[in-house]
Amino acid sequence: MILAAAALAVASTCTPGAADRAWIDGAMAAWRLELRRVPALKRPPKVTVILFDARCRLESRTALQTNGKAAWSATRHGGQVLLADGTRIPAKVTSFAGEGKAGGTTFVMALPSVWAAGKIPAGQLGLDKLTKAVLLHEASHVSQTILVRRVGKLASEKGLPEDFNDDSVQDRFEKEPAFAASVEKETGLLFAAAAAGDDATARDLARQALASMQARRLRWFVGRDERLREAEDLFLSMEGAGQYVGYSWLIDPEGGQTPRAEAMAGFGKRSRWWSQKQGLALVLAVERLGLPGWQTQLWQSPRLIGSQLLQAALAR
Structure with a gap:
């Protein structure tokens, strides 16, 4: 039928x-x-x-x-x-x-x-x-066909398990207090950068977030876990893009017609999963910093992924 x-x-x-x-x-x-x-x-x-x-x-x-x-x-x-x-x-x-x-x-x-x-x-x-x-x-x-295929290629090249997914980094490090605290700090800084009223403050907060992300990865993504560096950035781009679309519709006057604070609390910051929450924070910060072509990087030609987008935005 x-x-x-x-x-x-x-x-x-x-x-x-x-x-x-x-x-x-x-x-x-x-x-x-x-x-x-x-x-x-x-x-x-x-x-x-x-x-x-x-x-x-x-x-x-x-x-x-x-x-x-x-x-x-x-x-x-x-x-x-x-x-x-x-x-x-x-x-x-x-x-x-x-x-x-x-x-x-x-x-x-x-x-x-x-x-x-x-x-x-x-x-x-x-x-x-x-x-x-x-x-x-x-x-x-x-x-995001290209990003999805990159995940599959990475899993094959790095010998990642078949069930590897956007939450695998969290599954691996969630019980490491210092790692979890760093992710929470970075995410808060990125959300604050996205909401900053002036460019100087936005850039300063974004720089702090990027420095913390880089330091965390240098400390924890070593040995066998080094292969998680690219994986984390891939999933930040993928999950951040997905959250961005949902959040954008919620606050759209022609869409969900939801106040920003309510949409952020009920959807943007609702998830317990790091890749979704930090991904959205990163995408919103990159948008706030005005990186040209950032949408294309997320959906069409992902030459830069995750924290690389933030680094490029700050290098301007």
Whole structure:
């Protein structure tokens, strides 16, 4: 059965609830708005989108590419959601994007009703806004093909484990008090730099953050852990870009219409994961410092990644 995004309410043995149907339309509109707002964010040439609630699995190969109404197929999943590569996952709260085995990219996300059933706290933002920001974060990764492939290449060249991901640095060092304290300090300095009222203060705070990052890496990324240097920068670019898109939509007058402080507390600083929080702080600081072409570096031609972007911005 093929359904138009705005017509998911047609008679069906497997149709999401009205709230989820409205959310799909709103989320796709949010994606199209961010494509206009962030020029370097491009539609992927090929991506399979899979959304699901407690009963239904929806699939579209046009949802993130079209300006009009996307075509969706709807089927029952029986508690196990079929992915594009033939594997299945439980119909529980999740959101992720990745390279498909058969080529192209897959984007998978549980609909808000699943999040509500899972009692995921949404805070002041509310579940509708939070889940749309999460979708935008993950959808932005589909435009980062080069960075995604660099992660795979690094893992292969450095012998990183198969489950290596954006949280692996944190998993390795979270219980090292000095390392964790340095990450928290750097992140705070970067957020402060991004919010600074004058250029001199912004640059001074950003310099302090960069010096702390460099000192931390010299101390801890040694021996077998030296291979984590590039990995940390890759994931700062990837996760920072994703958080930036979600946060930008939240504060957009035509998007989430959320006050900056509320969007930052409810989304920007909400995550417990270092790569997301420090990544956003770094991207916002680079934007504040006015590095030319910084968006292109994040989504299209990532010659500079992570802290290299900050270093380039300060070198101007």
